[in-house]
Amino acid sequence: AQSVSQHNHHVILSEAASLELGCNYSYGGTVNLFWYVQYPGQHLQLLLKYFSGDPLVKGIKGFEAEFIKSKFSFNLRKPSVQWSDTAEYFCAVKSAGGTDKLIFGTGTRLQVFP
Amino acid sequence: DTGVSQNPRHKITKRGQNVTFRCDPISEHNRLYWYRQTLGQGPEFLTYFQNEAQLEKSRLLSDRFSAERPKGSFSTLEIQRTEQGDSAMYLCASSSSGTGHYGYTFGSGTRLTVV
Numbered sequence: 386a387q388s389v390s391q392h393n394h395h396v397i398l399s400e401a402a403s404l405e406l407g408c409n410y411s412y413g414g415t416v417n418l419f420w421y422v423q424y425p426g427q428h429l430q431l432l433l434k435y436f437s438g439d440p441l442v443k444g445i446k447g448f449e450a451e452f453i454k455s456k457f458s459f460n461l462r463k464p465s466v467q468w469s470d471t472a473e474y475f476c477a478v479k480s481a482g483g484t485d486k487l488i489f490g491t492g493t494r495l496q497v498f499p
Numbered sequence: 500d501t502g503v504s505q506n507p508r509h510k511i512t513k514r515g516q517n518v519t520f521r522c523d524p525i526s527e528h529n530r531l532y533w534y535r536q537t538l539g540q541g542p543e544f545l546t547y548f549q550n551e552a553q554l555e556k557s558r559l560l561s562d563r564f565s566a567e568r569p570k571g572s573f574s575t576l577e578i579q580r581t582e583q584g585d586s587a588m589y590l591c592a593s594s595s596s597g598t599g600h601y602g603y604t605f606g607s608g609t610r611l612t613v614v
Binding site for chain 1: 503530542544547590592594602603605608
């Protein structure tokens with residue numbers, strides 16, 4: 386069965402620090418990968434997605450993620466975080482061409498202090 | 500606002516009561532999904548529809564849960580004989596198949612508290 390692991394449950398950073406959030410998935414076939422963000426009191430929003438092609442994907446608000454197939458990873462990065470990036474971040478995987486459901490990780494809570 | 504709309508936003512009910520939630524997707528989206536999220540967890544898939552057809556149901560969806568999308572537009576999720584373990588945020592999302600721009604749009608959710 387598919388699964389997603391996010392090992393960083395809670396990350397605390399100062400503004401301007403660099404961010405990397407880990408995401409590993411378990412699935413033997415071709416996958417589509419996603420990062421969603423949930424700001425306090427708001428609904429889940431898509432940050433970026435990977436379907437195929439260039440494994441380095443750029444998303445909104447300066448975020449990017451790199452798909453490393455050999456490591457089953459899709460880590461999220463941002464060179465310099467802002468206080469407004471404080472949110473919960475969820476990695477998700479979908480079987481490409483298969484069932485349409487997303488499997489989410491447990492999320493990483495990011496707190497950025499000014 | 501043309502996003503995914505969910506009603507009610509909050510629902511408090513006594514154990515054993517039935518509750519029904521409604522989701523209005525983005526009008527041009529033919530796929531609609533229900534997820535459940537508990538504290539400290541990511542969203543868990545419950546079921547999804549393409550138009551009015553329910554294409555997949557999770558094993559999480561016990562016999563007490565039923566979802567419908569009668570005309571391929573809005574959807575309802577009903578929970579019968581609620582239990583305290585049903586307390587969670589119920590999320591609805593929609594998407595459009597076949598566009599090559601896959602990505603759900605989520606609603607703000609309905610928070611259910613069973614007392």
